[in-house]
Amino acid sequence: MIPNPALLSLNTATTRKRWGLAQAIEGCARHGIRGIAPWRDLLHVMGVDAAVRAIRTHGLTVTGLCRGGMFTAADAAGRQAAIDENRRAIDEAHALDAHCLILVVGGLPGSSKDIADARMQVHDGIAAILSYARQAGIALAIEPLHPMYAADRACINSVGQALDLCDALDPHGQGGLGIAVDVYHVWWDPLLEAQISRAGKNRLYAFHICDWLVPTRDLLTDRGMMGDGVIDIARIRSWVERAGYTGFHEVEIFSALDWWERDPDEVLEVCKERHQRCC
């Protein structure tokens, strides 16, 4: 079934080289894209109040704020600074009425080779902000990142592992803690369908789309437009929908070699077309 075009959302990473947040908001409005997910650096440049006004003016939905997380640090002061920063991110997500705060949890701190310890730091970091987020009414969405980012960005690397963390921190399913499923990070996982089913509606807070290119020329900035790679996006969408997810489909493309170089108005047109044809 063709996706509902009203569920398309633009993650501002997709247009970040040429558009600030104000331009991205206006671009979404101009192209009839109803959702937006700002990154915090662009948000700070625009100013939170101005962003809130512009998003309201155009009636956009904030499908997520990117990003909180980065809990791992070489010392206690660094970990506390991360917790403080996450509280500020929660405040901003609240101001934006965001559906969730995306957590990219952090990798190995300093010169550590102890990934089990890093994962425990992530557990403790989320534990330290969860009640604050609940009070603010902001859902925390742990985003498992592709294993190629385990060292330097996120040591949570599969949906199953992210759900284990949710179970540990929220054993009674009180809510407010769940996951973001980005097809780029998880498409390869042989357990994906089962783990998405396990997540269910109550722990599925975001669905991000783009594509995996062959060859991939850069580990970070060579993501593809939907349809240009090997991911069966429609199949993964069917899994999240079967699990009860009814939210937006957020396009997040890091593409230094291609899409960042194009006119963002063209990029948004292609996003809309590919969303209908390839997702």
Place this chain on the structure above:
Amino acid sequence: MIPNPALLSLNTATTRKRWGLAQAIEGCARHGIRGIAPWRDLLHVMGVDAAVRAIRTHGLTVTGLCRGGMFTAADAAGRQAAIDENRRAIDEAHALDAHCLILVVGGLPGSSKDIADARMQVHDGIAAILSYARQAGIALAIEPLHPMYAADRACINSVGQALDLCDALDPHGQGGLGIAVDVYHVWWDPLLEAQISRAGKNRLYAFHICDWLVPTRDLLTDRGMMGDGVIDIARIRSWVERAGYTGFHEVEIFSALDWWERDPDEVLEVCKERHQRCC
């Protein structure tokens, strides 16, 4: 505990830019490295008979032959050609008295986006060669590759998944089918310790070492020398040893930007030193 230096093995990928197989054999002998794992392209250039003679002359152990696999193809003729090629690889492994034939199983064939189907093709491909390998006395070692290679090299991407495949193809543990654990591919896996324990002595056929660099500048050819990256190699070695593995530690470094550019005699000296200090 410091690793036994007599267990160091050289995978010829490590020196492939400057040394053919004959030079690698002589290099191992000269440096007191007791194991070698040839790649088939270098083997064919030297000739199987000449390689067998040189390896025997120097009393080296062939810790594995790289590589069989690549079972996935867009059509039946392609899949049959892969099976035929794997039988030739088994013959060569037998001639070399190799401990195992490494299977890099193949990725998505043609323009397919159906990774479940690719995985079924791998199952069927291994099923088609298993009895031939057993008759030749050659163990097949499925090597799970890092998920970043799922599309173009290997759709088996974790130790657990590889062991599930072993269970499906060899449900009674008849033997001759197991896995190769390469720290580069699996270090990030939160289930690694448990799955290595599950594998046990009977399904652990090879242990490959190198390191994950931060940053990694190329998906294929930017592996690090042991000790230069973030992998806790000694810890993973302790897990395979606890599971009963007593075999070689095979150094396999793809490094277009660094180690391939160096004098292989220097590379072997560094391998020996790092094996003692960082593994």
